[in-house]
Amino acid sequence: MSSTQKKREMQVAALENGTAIDHIPPRQLFKVAHLLELEKLDTNTITIGNNFPSRKMGRKGVIKIADKFFEENEINRIALIAPNVVLNEIRDYEVTRKQPVSLPGELIGIVKCNNPKCITNNEPMPTRFTVINKESGAIKCHYCERKINKEEIIVK
DSSP, rough: OOOHHHHHHHOOOOSSSEEEEEEEEGGHHHHHHHHGGGGOOOOOOOEEEEEEEEEEEEEEEEEEETTTOHHHHHHHHHHOOOOOOOOEEEETTTTEEEEEEEOOOOEEESEOOSSSTTTGSSSOOOOOEEEEEETEEEEEEETOEEEEGGOOEEEO
16 A cells, blocks of 8 residues: 555554444544534543545545444444444454444334324333334334334434
8 A cells, every 4th residue: 555545544543452433424433523522531642533425325424433332322323323333342453343333123211202192201211113124224112112214213
């Protein structure tokens, strides 16, 4: 690889250990950062880049978090708003695991039901939704059976 190619490739610093979230749609980048509550991480180095060229998407966002590995419930939060992102776990500067994010069949305690009469909005209990269409992101409340389209989802 020539030095010119290397300079083009190195738009974001390499990560020794941690997670790189790749292929984030540019319009969803800051929503993903907010959902993961990155502003609360005091000791982790965080790199956020947006509108990088992407062969697959045209443009993409990337978030790199040093020394942070995500739990499944955190990953599920990402899938709600950016279902095609890829999580890359990095150890000793090497990608040890590439994980495409996808919606699970059920979401518990992640989404707020937008039906004001739903029991979950009136009692202290976790919400529970069934994903009825993974492609469109449509979900249905387990308790009141209200269907919610992706655009109407309110993440807790």
